[in-house]
Amino acid sequence: MSAVASETKTRQLPYVVAITEGVREVLKEQANAFVAGEDVAGAGSVYGYYRGLLDEFGADRIYDTPISEKGIIGLGVGAAAAGLRPVLDIMFMDFIGECMDEIANQMAKMRFMFGGSATLPITVLTMAGAGANLAAQHSQSLEAWLAHLPGLKVVMPATPYDAKGLIIAAARDDNPVFVVLNKMSLAMMGDVPEGPYEVPIGKANVVRTGKNYTIVTLGRMLGQALDAAKQLAELGIDAEVIDARSVQPFDTEAVIKSVEKTHRAMVVHEAVRFGGFGAEIAAQIQEHAFDYLDAPVARVGAPFSPVPFSPALEKVYVPNAERIVVVAREQLGI
Amino acid sequence: MARIHKTVTGDGFLAKQPTNKTLLDIHRRMVRIRHFEERAGKLMEDGKIPGALHLYVGQEAVAAGVMVHLTAEDQITSTHRGHGHLIAKGGDFDRMYAELFGRSTGYCKGKGGSMHISNMDLGMLGANGIVGGGPPIAMGAAFANKFRKSKHVAVAFFGDGASNEGSFHEAANMASLYKLPAIFVCENNGYGEYTAQANHQAVVDVADRAAGYGMPGVIVDGMDAVAVYEAAGEAIARARKGQGPTLLECKTYRFYDHVGVRGMGLNYRTDDEVKKWMKRDPIKLFEARLAEQKVLSKKQAEAVHAEVLAEIEAAVAFAEQSPMPDVASLLDDVYSTAG
Structure with missing residues (x-):
């Protein structure tokens, strides 16, 4: 586990709040970061993990989008190519089919295709997982689709600690990183330190x-x-x-x-x-x-x-x- | 919202006439594109350039008429027919030919080739092998411009074929919703690859689609560089002022085949049609106009062509003499190792 300063307080928090804390740290430490996705601003997302961030950071930092996944990923790719650090939300992982071109052919490949001249520091949060009786189009775990694409990173936080730390690590990474969350873990309790910390990407x-x-x-x-x-x-x-x-x-x-x-x-x-x-x-x-x-x-x-x-x-x-x-x-x- | 829809003729009713300096700038950009493409096509047919090239010949007035309004800080996204956009944005022939030849000195170090040619320093966010790939990216760049409160704009070039892709519609809706400084420039060349427009969409004017997104739709003669200049100028000024995006449809034509050069003797369009459009060659039309206005004589125009041709010879030599990428570079730039 990453070192956490000794004076940092650790609390028992649910996974869902750990997500919020991760995104909050990202918006605090990166002036070029913003959140965009379906129902993320006004509603705070269908699972509530952006709740409070609109009030805290204002409408210039968190954007409700139309139900337009190609648009959401395209927005992130273009904004990142132009120097911002987007945090995008694809509400259910099943919906990546709607934007697979923007993920697979644009986001994943742009840096390589352009000989390294483009940098795409994009974080995508998306909700996977079966067990909530949401049937075939709201329950899948599709990490293998993404892991097969050179250019993307894919992390899957199993605990509240990892959810916060991996979101922060993803947002600090200069590559596109998918943070695959699990809806059945949202109520899971675990130790979460206050303040920013990273769970390193690529380390088991x-x-x-x-x-x-x-x-x-x-x-x-x-x-x-x-x-x-x-x-x-x-x-x-x-x-x-x-x-x-x-x-x-x-x-x-x-x-x-x-x-x-x-x-x-x-x-x-x-x-x-x-x-x-x-x-x-x-x-x-x-x-x-x-x-x-x-x-x-x-x-x-x-x-x-x-x-x-x-x-x-x-x-x-x-x-x-x-x-x-x-x-x-x-x-x-x- | 009412349908805002007008046809621009290049008579100067939308904006003030371009200065002579601007006219000469547009002319040079068009000539640069034409000769670059003619030579690239020949090199491909001779087997010297590997892979596929989609040539921009016939559509030069669009790239030149739009790009003359932009700086390197303004972004564009392009299509698989993208050389013309990069040249008009200031692309360097040496590095462009080197990329087409797959050399390490190319803009993309030989990793992208014709269909992914790009230069971030010039705000050229890539040609794109995916039809409709560009508009969402341009919308995102426009979002970044607005986020930073800059006056820069982002222009998406795409074709009539791409206007049927969902990506265009999602990008148009979001650009208008957020009032982004974006311009959607549809180069309607009458064909989505090998399928005539009448067989791929029920509308005649792609600009009609602007109404669905609450933005102005403008139709312009894409063979008339001044008409494109005027209409693009208005759309770009509107975007810079924070008034949101415009859909600008340029009616144009590609003289050559979808891929490569051979433009005649194929079944999907008639030779008569090609010849008819070639009579409206945008460079010839523009040079006739410049001669008439005494901005550029025939002789002066010939000198521009000669200069460009000489530059091309040097650039082709540069490319051919450039090294192929080191095999060890294959895995470079799959990921950024910084950050």
Whole structure:
């Protein structure tokens, strides 16, 4: 964890307020930063995480946009190319389909295409995650779409501490960074220091140390993996749980270091398992630590279907601690 | 809002006539574009320039008539037919040809090529390989200008084809909503790639679409540099005064094919049509006007052409002698390593 000055007060705050605090620090420290997105100013966003910022910073710093995702990302790309540091909000991650050209062909590639002459310090906050009965178009985790695009960075805060620290790090970064938030984490409580601090992008977080099993998680799956680790402990499995924090760049080194110690690994994410980012992690492990592996790398993710609406279906769709334990037992033959 | 929609003829009813100095400036910019493109097309056909070029020949009056109003601090976004915009914005032939040749001395170090040619120092935020890619970016640059309370404007160049892309509509709506200093310059050359305008949109005048966004829509003869100059001048002045964006439709024509040079003998348009438009060659029309007004004699015009041609020869030599990018540079500039 980043060093925090000793006099800094740490409070227990929900994830949603940690987001607000992160954005507030960004607007305070960067005069060229502004927020733009759907319902962000007057309403403070549908989940309320910009609440109070309009009053605090004024209408010159936070803008309600039309429901126009191409326009929002285009606004950010043009404004950043002209020297500003936009903080953009794409209300639900599912909506990136509306602006994929602006993301994939403009934002991600402009610097490279222009031989390094353009700098795009853009932060995009967007809400992923299933479990709220919002069905197939408001629940997806699409980080793999973004991680596949050279030029973008993608982080997935799992805790209130990380939400604030990764937002601040994203806004200080001179590259486009997507901060993929999770709607099921909004009420999650955790320690959050006052004032600004960074959680470095590209560094994984070893949340639980263990001797003979490695679980790598993305975003909200950290909590599920920690629960699973407790259950696995009763079966004699001492799991190390690593929160990737960042999928692009991905901290391969941290994972390999762990696997060299534990010899067995699992990757857990909420996104559809097939072609998900976990496939890349598994490939990295076998490329770099094949000789250390005692078992194939296991993967836990959503089944190959859109997110279902019915609570009865969604409950079995989203990966959880129980599934992690079942898959681990199959993998390890215990 | 009432539909504001007028046709500009270049007779000087919108703004004061340009000075002789401005007329000569416009002329030189047009000639620079024409010869650059003619030579680039030949180099492509000879296999010396790799990839695809989309040439601007025929549309020069638009870039020149707009850009003469702008400084390097004003931004533009361009299209896949973007060389003309960069030249009119002050682009350097050496670095432009070098980019087309894929050399390390090019504006983009050989990473972008024709379709992504750009120069941030000149406020040229890129040609764009995506039809409709530019307008949202120009809107964002205009937003930055307003955010900083500067008087700079951003101009989006795009075609009739791009006016069917959602990106144009979202950008137009937001630019008007926020009263941004933006100008949407539609170069209506009658074709979206190989499809005639009548087969890709139900409107005849793209400028009609301005009404949907509460901004003025102006139609101008895009083969008449003075008409473009006047209409662009009014739109840009309006934007600088904080009165919001304008949609300026320039009716023009590309003399050559969508890609490369071969302009005749294809099925999607008739040779008669091409010949008819070539009779209204914007440079010839403009030179006739300048001669008539005794601003530039035929002989003086020829001297301008000769100067530009000599500059082009030197630039092509520079490009051909420039090194290819070092293979080690492949992964450079995917990310900024600062910050």
